Amino acid sequence: MDLVAEDLQAFAVFARHRNFTRAAAELHVSQPALHTRVRKLEGRLGAKLYVKRGRQLELTDVGERLAAFANDSRDRAADFLRTLGAVPPRPLVLMAGSGAFLYLLGDSLKKFLARGRELRLVTGDADATASSVRDGSVDVGVSAFAVPPADLEYELLAQYPQTLIVRSDHRLANRRTVRLKDLQDEALVVPPKDRPHRQQLERSMLDQGLRWSVAVEAEGWELLVHFVRLGVGPAIVNGSVRTTASVRKIPVKDLPPVRYYVITRKDPDDRVLELTKALT
Template sequence: MLGPSLRAFARDEPDATLCPLTRGGPDAAEAVREGAAHLAVGVVDLVPEDLVARDLLRSPLCAAMSAGHRLARRRRVRLADLAGERLVLAPQGQSHRSFVGRAVAGLPDAAAPPIEADGWPLMLHLAGLGLGVAIVNGVCHLPRGAVARPVPELGHVTYRLMWRRGASLPPAASRLRERLLALDARATTRGARAS
């Protein structure tokens, strides 16, 4: 989602120093609040009052799996279809893990314990290898051999751009913010990409 904008910014602003931090949505928002970052992009449902937020992209939550998986031919996956599947989940304590755990708690046929993986790339890699099914955002870049299908019952997530309310951004950060806000004009709800 951000790659093309960041690449263009680095190319067009060779004198600006871009220092990306990779953190989950709430931690990214906290980095802006603490002054460790000028801008943050993440999935944050409750935006702190001292931050300004603009929606950039809305994406469905999807089940990612190997292209040879029994569910891979479907256009959509129902939550009930995940009964008995081994899941690839974020580590305990992460909000995504809690959300998915609550969603699948009532499913019958408990499978083997979940595989823990920290971060979308690792979760998708393991799912693509056929080790389990990962629940990821529909904007994730799928590795070769993996497919993702929306799970409508899980809903959508919204990526937001955030900055401190009333703070004066350095000129380069202000230009980056404008470039990222331009994503909003082009963004529509994205579905999972089929492989």
């Protein structure tokens, strides 16, 4: 089977973005040309490399393995050239969610970058982060996992309670803690339906037979807080989320804590270990 190195690296870029538009722009090729390359690889391998789930593109198992092979080949070639003094080390790649970058990683990243280390930062949800670490397009990932991926190295970074945020004039504003039953018939500010946080909330409310409705869907913790501050409705967020004095944070007793993990591939090299240590 003849796999062209150029096509493999093009697929590795697509696998990192999981988006044909952004991948084609990085590669300086047209979207049809990139589609053609990926289809040719699928034809040679006799297997699908990605599938579409809702608005998201996800790599299949074969796609993850092919991307990992492409990235490993790239790294081995770069390592060899570095032994000849031909190329400098490539920047490490760190992927995390926007909330982790906003509320969790800032000080650690400042200290790491102050050492003169090169680092490329990309955002992604938990599934994208785990998949990108597996295929080698990302060196270190930080995300919230209910159960950390067993096939990767992981270390607990932090954990926070899930908290209800309400305006100071809300009926629950003076409570020290709340339970989900206290939100019966509330209209809540929530993430979109495909987000894990929203899905867990819906399952938990359904398990307790509670009625509730959507006041507004909002993408990102900052926008959720903004809508709460406007009086659109309360929201449940990770306890790490920062608020203003006009918003009360109240722990929700019957929701599990949110645990953030640092994840890497097995047997990380010294540079990856240095970054992991800096974050933890």
